[in-house]
Amino acid sequence: MTFARTIALSGALAAGIAGAASAEKQFEGVELKMLAIGDTSVTRLAPIVGEFEEMTGAKVQIDMFPYPGLIDKIVIEASANNPSYQLMWVDSPWVGVLGESGALEDLTDWVKRDAEEIHLDDIIPIQLQENTWQGRLLAFPASGMIWHVNYRKDLFENPDEMAAFKEKYGYDLAPAQTWDQFIDIAEFFTRKAGDTLAGKTLEKDFYGNAQAYSRVAGAITHDFFPIMRSFGGQYWDDETGLCAIDREPGVKAAEVMKELVAYNPPDYLGLMWDIRTGYMERGEVAQSGYWSVRTVRLTNPEEAVLPTIGEAGYAASPTGDGNPADTMTGALSFGINSKASDREKEAAWAFIKWGTSRDMMRRFAEAGSGVSQFHKSILSDPDLQQKYPYYKVLLETQDRAQRRIFHPFYADVEEIFGVELNKYMAGETASAQEALTNGCTKINTRLKVFPLDMRQRWIADVPAAIFD
């Protein structure tokens, strides 16, 4: 970003704040507390909440808690009148649980009322739909995620490696379009210490791929579901509302992951979140697919080794047949406690608008805060695309992105399939079909006690009424 533009933006923000401050402070005396975690969607905002108080008079305090257990704390918070927390940090798969418990305020009418102010038409629709339950918008995106592939661009563009790959596989080395190509690339780049990679002798083993296979917190399911979706798979059967994960796309996805085991680091069964992304960040693998919230680290030498030894590239997640197919998206969002007072709710909505506004998001992006964005204009900005090359991938893939699992039993699904898939990858279960059937059987046992209409309602992805 140019210096002049920074000045102009700062001026505009200052003018906006001053203008608002000169008017009556709308929420003078209101105190809001936010129940949150310490992820970047919150930590970047926490130091500047004073600006919001200056502007509106409402004082905001952000309390950060661990991710595990936070949803339970939210449900408990929403069980009491006169709650301690008016603002809630929400992970999009939670909307089913929180929607059924009535914990969150419906934001639909506010969003429609303030559509122009929040640049509703500039927000990627799936990011809003991520936060929707039964047609009600229960939270507003603060950080948008997409599942995509990161790769070693420097290796993919190395002439020796390109030639060797072409000779071995008969096609050009490039980011994989299909899972078969993904497996080829993983196999090709898996080398032992002492082998040559891009003209250099390796001091330690190099791996073709790093995926999460850990059962902890259902980590393996986060890698499995995007692959399943790319084969056209669905979580649920439309007619019965029961588990459909054990169908052909699920089996294909599990088999792809099983084939990739040979090209993963030896501790693959324990790989989860940043233990997995760490391999990519240290430049020890050729490719790895994961949530975009961690992608920014690949360009920051303070957080990753890769920028000092090579270069990261970014691509859409492969698909079954190479044609564009559904991938998986997610949103980290802010919601409002349904038990808050009307005045607190209004102030909380004002805070959400301020904290997730397009100007604020641009400010974060320009300040280097690596957060997944959800405004089309930001993701398509040439200057920002140059700074964050993966923005282009984020923008292009969201057209075909599908929601993460949002069922009230989402945690059961992640837990059960985390174990069953992990056992299959470890060789404890004979086949992918057996592993997935085991998982579906366990889930269905829990679901069958509920009436059909309720099960069907839980899986219905009713569009948010804001799109009317």
Add this chain to the structure above:
Amino acid sequence: MNKLSTRQTILIYLALGVVLIVFLMPIYLIASSSLKPSPIMFQKPPAFLFAPTFEHYQDLFAMRPFGKFILNSLIVALGSTAFSLTIGSLAAYAISRIRHKRMNDVAFWILSMRMFPPIAVVVPYYIIFKTAGLLDTPLALIIVYSTANIPLTVWLMKGFFDEVPIALEEAAAVDGYGLLETFLRVTLPLAAPGLAVSAVFCFIFSWNEFLFALMLTGSEAQTATVAVMSFWSSDAVQWGRIMAGSFIILIPGVIFVLTCQRWLVRGLTMGSVK
């Protein structure tokens, strides 16, 4: 007892070395990970030699009021320990000395307080403390932890009081001591090892507890265990900061146990041999 041969001595030291490694390895891993730069945190094979960094400790205190959270933990742990020892030892003394056919039932009823699953009472606790205006205060946690610590103290101390001969108390009575004076100046000092054991168990439980601390506190009374885990977010688990916080959390517990060690060994073995 025969003197050990050199070979036996070497074997014993080797066995002790293995045991020490097993027990100290987690502490080493916590300490080394807390000093390891993030990019090499999970490097394989692990980096044993690296330029240490204190960035995780700096971040811990810069990104959260961690000193305040440590203080909260100390207040809660010491408060609950003191309260539980006071009430628990008095109750144990009564149970030990009062002869009544139902006294064992009373003792068992007290113990049963520890049998409920914590998750089952989180919501009732939340509502009670919310109504009483005690939510997000150290007092709420002191009360909750004491409901678990008092039964433990009662059962531990009852065993120690049973070991103190009644004749000593009768002699004290002859010398003019009242009931409370006898308890405080004769019986309780003789059961000091039991107090030390109870104190250690109460302190460690209160110091490490997570679920109630997570559900019943906010930013004011948040304890160190919750604060450390708050570096587990949706997009990353900040292991460096978690390890730095964990290492700091280890220290007060170690100091407390070492302080009580003189009485602890005697207390843990007392009554084992008649």
